[in-house]
Amino acid sequence: MRDPDKPQQIIEAAIRVFARTGYYSSRVSDIAREAGIASGTIYLYFKTKEEILVTLFREKMAEFVAFLRREIAEEHDPEAKLRRLVRLHFTVLEQNAALAEVVQVELRQGHKFFRGASAHEVSAYFDLIGSILEDGVAAGRFHADLPVKVATKVLFGAMDQVATSWVLGKRGYRLVDSADAVATIFLKGVSHDGV
Amino acid sequence: MRDPDKPQQIIEAAIRVFARTGYYSSRVSDIAREAGIASGTIYLYFKTKEEILVTLFREKMAEFVAFLRREIAEEHDPEAKLRRLVRLHFTVLEQNAALAEVVQVELRQGHKFFRGASAHEVSAYFDLIGSILEDGVAAGRFHADLPVKVATKVLFGAMDQVATSWVLGKRGYRLVDSADAVATIFLKGVSHDGV
Amino acid sequence: MRDPDKPQQIIEAAIRVFARTGYYSSRVSDIAREAGIASGTIYLYFKTKEEILVTLFREKMAEFVAFLRREIAEEHDPEAKLRRLVRLHFTVLEQNAALAEVVQVELRQGHKFFRGASAHEVSAYFDLIGSILEDGVAAGRFHADLPVKVATKVLFGAMDQVATSWVLGKRGYRLVDSADAVATIFLKGVSHDGV
């Protein structure tokens, strides 16, 4: 296994193909053609078609979380961190049309993906959100009795649904324009009572 | 085409089979066996395997929204309506294990379902939430400038993610126990500033 | 098995359906619907779908040959008999559009039909032609060394091809207008040399 760029080329090709045709309707040969290689070559780098999808998700998700983590480190108070997180979440999706389609729509293929394969990367994202919330609680910015785990899912679910609606709605508006509304509702919702 | 119970029997069988094996991995013959009929019989009532899934979703979703609408009519102020909605959303899923699996996991099959087939039923649910929010705004209970559409997606997304996590987490706890937390965060988030 | 008209009704329905859709593409249920009965009823009168086709052919062919035989008896010299036979062959087909389609096109389904099932009726037609030829030879009207069997096939094949072309050509002209030409060529071809 030599060419170190091939796996990445294959994954980028797969994103475009899955976005266009959907995971189940995409043939391995479509990905190969899109990547400009022979279909047999794919099997030098991935054991199965499913492994492409799993790898694609893991990699993109890990990248995404790492990026968010870096960016968020620049903010210092929890509210600002979360506002930035929501805004970046939407910005990244908005700037990567094919990826957004795949992540929001195609990846939700049955049990295979949330369960098992990608669980680790999703939970890394959950951990990121959760730790900000915990910091906020500790700092007295968020409600002392906040059920952090539930709140984490609430925020993720909210962003996810807004993004999905935007993808399904053919992107007829700027996704990032919803960022403040989402962040505001959530922050008010979790804020310390006195606020 | 006569037996008026057959379609329902087939759909109930399909729910169990899809929950167990996933949509793509389920054979039509599996559904037939589960329903205690011959596989050809299914085609007297459904044109394709996909039609089973689409019908299943539409029917269950329409039923679900109708049920919520009825129950919610008993409450009179918007906050109470929403608290009840969240609680019922979770209760119904919790009491229908196979359905929950299918709705939260299997139905998210690529573009086919959110897009197209089920769009109408999902948007009926969105309409239900949206109209409660609008009433609340009109009644001065929710923030005057609340972006209702975004808020609707926030609530739906929050419930959906909490439910999905519960299904994927093998139901190690009571889903309904998260209802108040979700409702509280959301209601605080959208409440009139003075509250 | 009671209703003595049913088999006939089924056969007439089958002719229309086969003419419209072709034998293999026609469902038994199509024939039933065309006949205004339930599909199960067909099996009270015919053992299989194929039996319908075979019976149809035998019956129509036998009827056809009997009719020709009767009509031809009115003529007395062999040439006149053959001219009349050609003319009637074409006239009958021309006046029974659906039957013509079935006999010329649909019945030619592989080995099943020429071979076996209908062989007897076809050979009755061959016998009719053959005996006229033999009479003609005996009467010194046709060539003394005429190979009767071959000549029989030549005439039948000629009529059959002219009819088939007419059916396939969407009947854009009168089939019977070709009768004299066919008869003339054949009669000249088999005539006693001195003629």
Add this chain to the structure above:
Amino acid sequence: MRDPDKPQQIIEAAIRVFARTGYYSSRVSDIAREAGIASGTIYLYFKTKEEILVTLFREKMAEFVAFLRREIAEEHDPEAKLRRLVRLHFTVLEQNAALAEVVQVELRQGHKFFRGASAHEVSAYFDLIGSILEDGVAAGRFHADLPVKVATKVLFGAMDQVATSWVLGKRGYRLVDSADAVATIFLKGVSHDGV
């Protein structure tokens, strides 16, 4: 799609299989086995089972007509051309048992073949015969008022029926032995009156 011999091998295998079992009763996998390849391989070269049959017919028919055309060019007067055509028509069929079975029996599958697919090749044969007849008329060898189109069908139909009878009759005699009789009847039939 590479191996340039595969399509031919598949067609030759299909001829043997169709001759043996009939088109409708033959499985694609039978053809594959006969050709010594996997059934999926067939679909690299043909889109459907029907395409095999259509291609088979077109190719063999085109080949046949081209061969006749070449051979006939060696003769100079119309009568000789036709005699040779009849003889070759029979010779080719006699020397290709499986092909004869398929062409005379299996290909006559309903409307699919005379109509549509093979119409072009059949009419090329008709054109060949027709042009010889026209030359003969122009040269004063055939009857001046000869209806050429009808006469063409008469000859083709005659040869076709003689061949079909021979195939159905299990080839109990030499087909080519009928060639002269067929040619003689036809030639006398179309000859200039004075002859």
Add this chain to the structure above:
DNA sequence: TATGAATGAGCCTTCATTCAT
């Protein structure tokens, strides 16, 4: 390493036939 022709297991769907009513 790269290729892409070949493989063959797998499955949806059709439809002739049966049979309980």
Add this chain to the structure above:
DNA sequence: GATGAATGAAGGCTCATTCAT
């Protein structure tokens, strides 16, 4: 006898994966 819902065998076709070159 008549019905038509139910049956289930059968087969065309797809496509992930392999492997000879």
